[in-house]
Amino acid sequence: MTNQLTIAVPKGYLLKETxxxxxxIGIHFPSDFEESxxxxxxxxxxxxxxxxxxxxxxxxxxxQGAADLGIVGKDVLLEQEPDVYTLKDLKFGGCKLVIAGxxxxxxxxxxxxxxxxxxxxxxxxxxxEKIGKKVKIIKLYGAIELGPLTGLSDIxxxxxxxxxxxxxHQLIExxxxxxxxxxxxxxxxxxxxxxxxxxxINSKI
Amino acid sequence: xxTYTTPQGISDYLPNDTKILNANIIxxxxxxxxxxFNQIKTPTIEFAENLEKGLGPIQKKHSIExxxxxxxxxxxxxxxxxxxxxxxxxxxxxxxxxLKLCYTEPIFRKSNQNHSDxxxxxxxxxxxxxxxxxxxxxxxxTCIKGLETLNVTDIGIDxxxxxxxxxxxxxxxxxxxxxxxxxxxxxxxxxxxxxxDSENLTxxxxxxxxxxxxxxxxxxxxxxKGLHYYSGIIFEAYSKHNRNIIASGGQYDSLxxxxxxxxxxxxxxxxLNEIGFQND
Numbered sequence: 001m002t003n004q005l006t007i008a009v010p011k012g013y014l015l016k017e018t019x020x021x022x023x024x025i026g027i028h029f030p031s032d033f034e035e036s037x038x039x040x041x042x043x044x045x046x047x048x049x050x051x052x053x054x055x056x057x058x059x060x061x062x063x064q065g066a067a068d069l070g071i072v073g074k075d076v077l078l079e080q081e082p083d084v085y086t087l088k089d090l091k092f093g094g095c096k097l098v099i100a101g102x103x104x105x106x107x108x109x110x111x112x113x114x115x116x117x118x119x120x121x122x123x124x125x126x127x128x129e130k131i132g133k134k135v136k137i138i139k140l141y142g143a144i145e146l147g148p149l150t151g152l153s154d155i156x157x158x159x160x161x162x163x164x165x166x167x168x169h170q171l172i173e174x175x176x177x178x179x180x181x182x183x184x185x186x187x188x189x190x191x192x193x194x195x196x197x198x199x200x201i202n203s204k205i
Numbered sequence: 206x207x208t209y210t211t212p213q214g215i216s217d218y219l220p221n222d223t224k225i226l227n228a229n230i231i232x233x234x235x236x237x238x239x240x241x242f243n244q245i246k247t248p249t250i251e252f253a254e255n256l257e258k259g260l261g262p263i264q265k266k267h268s269i270e271x272x273x274x275x276x277x278x279x280x281x282x283x284x285x286x287x288x289x290x291x292x293x294x295x296x297x298x299x300x301x302x303x304l305k306l307c308y309t310e311p312i313f314r315k316s317n318q319n320h321s322d323x324x325x326x327x328x329x330x331x332x333x334x335x336x337x338x339x340x341x342x343x344x345x346x347t348c349i350k351g352l353e354t355l356n357v358t359d360i361g362i363d364x365x366x367x368x369x370x371x372x373x374x375x376x377x378x379x380x381x382x383x384x385x386x387x388x389x390x391x392x393x394x395x396x397x398x399x400x401x402d403s404e405n406l407t408x409x410x411x412x413x414x415x416x417x418x419x420x421x422x423x424x425x426x427x428x429x430k431g432l433h434y435y436s437g438i439i440f441e442a443y444s445k446h447n448r449n450i451i452a453s454g455g456q457y458d459s460l461x462x463x464x465x466x467x468x469x470x471x472x473x474x475x476x477l478n479e480i481g482f483q484n485d
Contacts, residue, residue, distance in 0.1 A: 064448060065448025065449075083384075084384065085384035085385075085386055086384065086385050086386060086387050087386050087387070087392060088386075088387060089387050183387070187448060188384065188450075189443050189447070189448050189449065189450070190448070192361060192363060192395075192423075192425075192443055193361070193443075193445050195395050195423075198392075199392050202392055
């Protein structure tokens with residue numbers, strides 16, 4: 001129990017890739033875990049406990065110390081700015097946060113006070129502050145692409161991996177806010193308590 | 206139903222909590238006194254321009270500021286060390302040194318989105334006008350004894366130094382302060398023996414080990430965090446059972462000079478909110 005290390009990972013692609021990466025460094029989680037409905041599991045040595053949580057909840061688990069380590073997209077870290085250590089860029093799960101709009105639009109011609117829908121209000125605010133435009137941000141929890149089509153907003157700020165969903169909704173990328181990949185993060189106290197174990201994982205993974 | 210709530214980060218302490226908090230304070234006061242520290246009390250409200258001499262940008266952002274009727278900016282003290290340094294430099298500068306003082310007072314810091322406490326009960330010690338490592342050992346040792354007095358178990362101490370940032374680019378400095386080890390380039394080293402600036406850190410660890418042999422005491426190259434005024438050694442105390450820093454401190458040799466009287470100083474503060482109210 002004392003040396004057990006807890007790792008929070010979002011379900012889906014990051015979980016799949018994480019299990020693979022751990023497998024490669026000799027930490028084996030059950031192969032049927034991804035398909036099961038269980039929210040946590042242990043590796044064969046019972047030294048590592050893996051939690052599957054919502055992507056947006058990984059920082060909370062790690063910041064509060066319910067998990068010692070977490071794997072989470074840089075997009076979530078930039079949006080939430082949690083008080084955690086970021087140890088490594090794992091270079092998988094690549095995607096980018098973009099400003100997208102209809103073909104007729106461009107960043108230069110955007111009017112002041114235009115409306116943006118997004119799941120990323122912080123990052124959107126920072127982006128528009130940087131380019132010196134005052135916009136109205138509407139936070140949504142999904143189906144962001146509907147914004148311009150329904151008249152809810154003029155443009156959107158959303159995450160895209162392939163650009164396919166944008167295209168299907170007649171949207172084009174106007175600018176990139178930032179690029180994102182999966183990052184390994186740690187709780188600052190967990191990092192002290194499990195320093196050797198964590199440095200070891202960090203150097204191998 | 207109407208409830209009459211308190212502001213975010215501010216809590217009522219009902220009799221059970223209050224009993225534990227006060228008992229903890231009394232235990233620490235008697236320990237500090239046994240170790241030669243005299244109690245001091247500074248005001249809750251001070252002129253912002255005075256306290257700001259000891260505050261870095263982060264502390265300034267988290268301070269609670271308001272105005273007096275004449276339009277002077279005032280602060281609820283966000284820290285105990287700066288007001289004590291002000292008092293020592295301006296009112297006690299003729300006292301013989303080393304001058305050992307202690308306090309048990311709350312500080313006030315704006316609550317963040319994660320519902321951290323605004324009112325934080327602190328207990329701490331300061332030594333002004335020290336001349337050698339013995340006083341630093343005294344401070345860290347009193348801090349450990351204080352935590353032990355409060356029945357905190359599995360304590361660990363990490364020791365850092367402000368010089369660990371020396372020679373780093375601005376980008377890497379900021380990365381180290383933020384815990385962004387991707388930009389910093391690696392996980393900072395942490396062991397009993399690293400002593401990159403030959404600042405007597407290994408000596409300090411060996412001295413502390415003499416009286417605290419069971420406690421892990423590590424030199425941590427990533428420990429540069431801390432208040433604006435730290436000038437040398439910095440340390441943090443943690444417990445396996447708590448996911449926040451429970452005590453911290455360090456050397457702040459140039460703070461008193463900000464108030465017109467140059468005097469070396471070293472101290473620590475225990476965060477009594479982190480110790481909790483459920484023990485005992």
